[in-house]
Amino acid sequence: MDFDYQWLLLALPAAFFFGWVASRLDLRQLKRDDAASPQAYFKGLNLLLNEQQDKAIDAFIEAVQHDPQAADLHFALGNLFRRRGEYERAIRVHQHLLARGDLQREARERAQHALAQDFMKAGLFDRAEEAFKALEGTAFATDARLALLSLYERSRNWHPAIDVARQLESGGTGSFSQRMAHHWCEIAQEADARGRDEEAQQALDRAREAAPQAARPLVMQGQRLLRQQRHAGAMQVWDELMALQPAAFSLVAKDYAQCAQILGQVQEARTRLAALYERAPSVAVLSAMNSLQDDPAQRRQAIMTHIAQQPSLSAAQDLIRERLLTHVPLDEPEIERLQQALATAAKPLQRYRCAACGFESQHHFWQCPGCHGWDTYPPRRLEEH
Structure with missing residues (x-):
């Protein structure tokens, strides 16, 4: 049977026509989808700028439905959920992103970081730890280590905190010596509570190695020696x-003075305390110095001098105690010095505070200058509450 080429001549134009019609329908649908997605996206941004988070979330959900492959929309939606405290929904959004096989490396790392933040905010510390550790070797490695450090400190997991602090320091993030000294001091405190002296x-000792200039290891070391009745070592x-x-x-300062009295080193300690007071005057050092002074007149004169320079209630209390x-x-x-100290201490409390916004002022207002509310100022000062 011979093939009739006449049918071919008729079929080609028909196939072209139907193909053209189908392509036009697809293009129109695509244009409608593309138009709907940006419109919903910009609507969400506008609502977000106007601090209408509920409506913004609805707009972003609509945008994601129109364009489920848009990673940025998922990130915007997930971050909004987290800011609102809807951590479970934020976790689902970011887990959905990570489950996509077509996600580029940078977007995947970003989604992993966002998911770790979701777990952290939700209080799921074990899962947050795993998620942050998964960011090692990525662009978010430093941020992840800082978050891990905060996580370990909050959970009082001091040894891992020290390890992370060392990694951050060796990576050039900054000095963490003071922080590591605090970690070691916390370990020492817990060991003391359990009776593990060694x-x-x-x-x-490790705390002092980490930060030789830090104050806390020296304070704690002296207190340990004092508890052991080793007064000379504490001093x-x-x-x-x-x-x-x-x-x-x-x-x-108070414990130092007591050690000096026990050891019979009153004069030497008073001399050192006086020299320290000249460098760094404080009521605590003044009280310790006066506890080693037998002459009441000199004690009162020292208190008077301090009040003249640094009026405070504690110094005023010492003066009354001497009386x-x-x-x-x-x-x-x-x-007069006593009145000066009382006036200085009372001044911050002789203020009115708005019950609506907390704005404070020395004068009473019928309309708050901060929030412009009426009758929000109680007629009583702070010191009377």
Whole structure:
């Protein structure tokens, strides 16, 4: 049977026509989808800028439905869920992204980082730890280590925290020596609580190695020696603290003075405390110094000098205590210094605070200058609450 080429001549135009019609229908559908997706996306952005998060989420969900392959839309939606505290929904969005086989490497790493943040915010620390560890060797490695450090500190997992801090320091992120010293001190504190003296001492030694200038290891070392009745050793450690961190010495000034009295080193300790007070004056150092002073007149004069320079309630309290101990009435200059200290301490409390926004002022307002609310200022100052 011979093939009739006439049918071929008729079929070719027909096939071309139907193909053209089908392509036009596909193009129209594609254009409609493309138009719907950006419109929903920009609508979501506009709502987000206007702080209408609920409506923005609905718009982004609509945009994702129109274009389920758009990773940026998923990221925007997931971040919105996290900001609203809807961590389970944020986790599902980012897990859906990670499950896609066509996701590029950069987007995959970004999704992994977002998922780790979701777990962290949701309090799922075990899963957050695994997710952050999976970012090792990626562009988010440093951010992941910093997050891991925070996670370990919150869960009081000090040894892993030290390891991560070392990695950050060796990676050039910055110095973490002070932070590692605190970690070792926390380990020492826990060991002391369990009665593991040797472990506690080793941890304090490591803390001092990590940060030789840090105050906390010296404070804790002296306190351990004091508990062991090793007063001379405690004073020696705190003498080092006095030289390295004079401001932190006020934390142990009272104990230092007591050790000096026990050891019969009152004069030497008072001399060192006086020199320290000149460098870093504080009420704690002043009280310790006065506890080693037998002359009531000199004690009162030291308190008067301090109040003149740094008025405070604690110094005023010391002055009143001296009056009660010695039964010597306060003279006029002392009363003036006492009034000065009380006025300085009371000033921050002699303010009115708006009940609506917390705006504080020395004057009462019927309309708050901060939130412009009416009758939001209670008629009583803070000190009266």
